[in-house]
Amino acid sequence: MAEPQLGVIAAGHELTAHVGAGVLRAGGNAVDTAVAAVLASFVCEPLLTGLAAGGYLLVVAPAEPPVLLDFFVEAPGRGADPARRAELIPITVSFGDAVQVFNIGPASVGTYGTPRGVYEAARRFGRMPLADLVGPAATLAREGVVVNAEQGYLFEILTDIILSTPECAALFAPNGAPARMGDVIRQPELAESLERLGTEGPEPFYQGDIGAAIVEWVSDRGGMLTTDDLDAYAVIDREPIVVRYRDRDVLTNPPPSAGGILIARALAALEAAPGPPELERLVEVMDQIQEERTPEFLSGLDDPEFVRRFLSRGPQLGSTTHIAVLDRDGWACSVTCSIGSSSGVVVPGTGIHLNNMLGEQDLNPLGFHRHPPGRRMPSMMAPTVVVRDGVAELVLGSAGSNRIRSAILQTIIRVVDDGLRAGEAVVAPRVHFEDGVVYAEPGIDTAALEAAHRPIARFRDLNLFFGGVQAVERDATGAFWGGGDPRRGGASITVTP
Secondary structure, three states: OOOOOOEEEEEOOHHHHHHHHHHHHOOOOHHHHHHHHHHHHHHHOOOOOOOEOEEEEEEEOOOOOOEEEEEOOEOOOOOOOHHHOOOOEEEEEEOOOOEEEEEEOHHHOOEOOHHHHHHHHHHHHOOOOHHHHHHHHHHHHHHOEEOOHHHHHHHHHOHHHHOOOHHHHHHHOOOOOOOOOOOEEOOHHHHHHHHHHHHHOOHHHHOOHHHHHHHHHHHOOOOOOOHHHHHHOOOEEEOOEEEEEOOEEEEEOOOOOOHHHHHHHHHHHHHOOOOOOOHHHHHHHHHHHHHOOOHHHHHOOOOHHHHHHHHHOOOOOOOOEEEEEEEOOOOEEEEEEEEOEOOOOEEOOOOEEEOOHHHOHHHOOOOOOOOOOOOEOOOOOOOEEEEEOOEEEEEEEEEOHHHHHHHHHHHHHHHHOOOOOHHHHHHOOOEEEEOOEEEEOOOOOOHHHHHOOOOEEEOOOOOHHHOEEEEEEEOOOOOEEEEEOHHHOOEEEEEOO
16 A cells, blocks of 8 residues: 655755655645745755745645735835945856846845745744744754755856855855855854744844844945835735636736736637647747737736736736645645845845845846835746646746746646646756747757747757746645756655655
C-alpha cells in the first residue's frame, strides 16, 4: 500500500524546499509551509529575495473565496526632496546568450513589503506561530549555506552588483571575489533580524529601529525611502483575476500588477481554438500581448474601469523566486517574492540587502522615477492556481522579469493541453517573444517560425533567462507531483509522514 502523502512543495532552492517540507510534516498547512519556505529563501537565495523585497501570496482554500495578498514594493518619496536624489548606477548583466541592463544604488530602493506580507499570511491563514516558521531560516543564516551551482552562477553574473559597495562585498565576497560553488555564506545579522520578525512581528521593520536604520542609511546616500513611506505601508487584499481555460479556472494576480492580466489575455486568446496550440500560434499570441502593453495600459492599471475594458476586449474571460504548495486538506498557496536584481545596498547591523525595483527597466518602461510616492510598482510577478471542479489542481509561478508571463503560460499549456506532469512541464524547453525577437531554448523546433521570417535568438542550454518556474500538481487520484526549475536550482518534495 502506498504511503500517504501530506502534500507537495516546489521552491527555488533545495534547502528552501526542505524547510517547507519539515513544516508540512510537523502539521502546518500549505500557508505555513509557504511562509517558512519564503523565510528560508531569504537566506538561501539572497540575491533574489529578502526582508527588503516585495511579493504576492495567493491562497486558495476549500469552500472559501480565494485571496491574493499584495505586499509588493511601492514607490517611495513621501516628504523627500527629489532634487537630492542620487543617480541610478547602470550595471550590465550577461546571461551568455543575452544581456540586460539593471540599475542599482540607493536611488533604486523602493518601499519593501515582505516583513508585513509574511506576518499577515501566517496570522490570517496559518496554524503555526510565526516564531516557529522563522526558526529554520534563522538557523540557516547563522550556521551558513553552501553555495550551489545555480547560486554560484548568479553570484558570478551579478559580480558588479556584489562589489558595488563595501557592505555588500563583505557579505557576499568576503575573500575579495564573489562566493563560488562550495563556499559557505553566513549571515548572522540577518539571523537576528529574522528572529525579531518571529518574536516582534513587522513593527521593527516599519516603525522601529530596523526601519529607522534602513531609512537613515538610504537617505544619507541619495535614496528616496522615508519613515513616512514605511509608516504608510500596508498589505492589500485583492481579488484574483479568473480566466476560463479548458474547463478549468485559472486564478492569477490582478492589477496593478501587470503580469497576471497579460497571462489571462493570452489564455483567453488560446482558448478560442481547441487542442494544444501550435508554436506559431503561441508566438503570435505572445506578440499580440506584448503589443497591448502600451503606455495607456501601464498608466491604467490603477483604474478598475480600464481593467474591465481591457479584459472585455477580444475573447471573453471567465480572469525573481517562487514557492508553490498543495496540502492534503485541499489548501493551495502560491507566492512570488523579489528584490529585483538587488541594489548592492546592505544596511550595517541588519544583514538586510535592499531591493532595486526603482531601477528595473522592466518595471519602469515609461522611464525611471515616474511613479508617485505610494504607488505599487507594476510587477510581472503572477502567482497562479489552476482549479478544476472546485479543487486546486496546479499551483505555479515564476521568476524572470518579463519572461514570467511566457514561462507560466507555457507551463500551464504543457500540463493542461499536453498532459505532462508538473515536473516534466517545468523542464520542457521554452520560447519567449520580446521586441520582435523569438528567444528559444534547445529542443524547440523553430522551422515554422523561420518560414514566417521571425528573428530567432537561440540559446545553447536551458537558461535562467527563461524564468524559474516552480509548480506542484494534484492528479485525478489525489496523488501529488512537483517540479523545481533546474534553470534556477529549483527542487520539489512530495511530503510523507
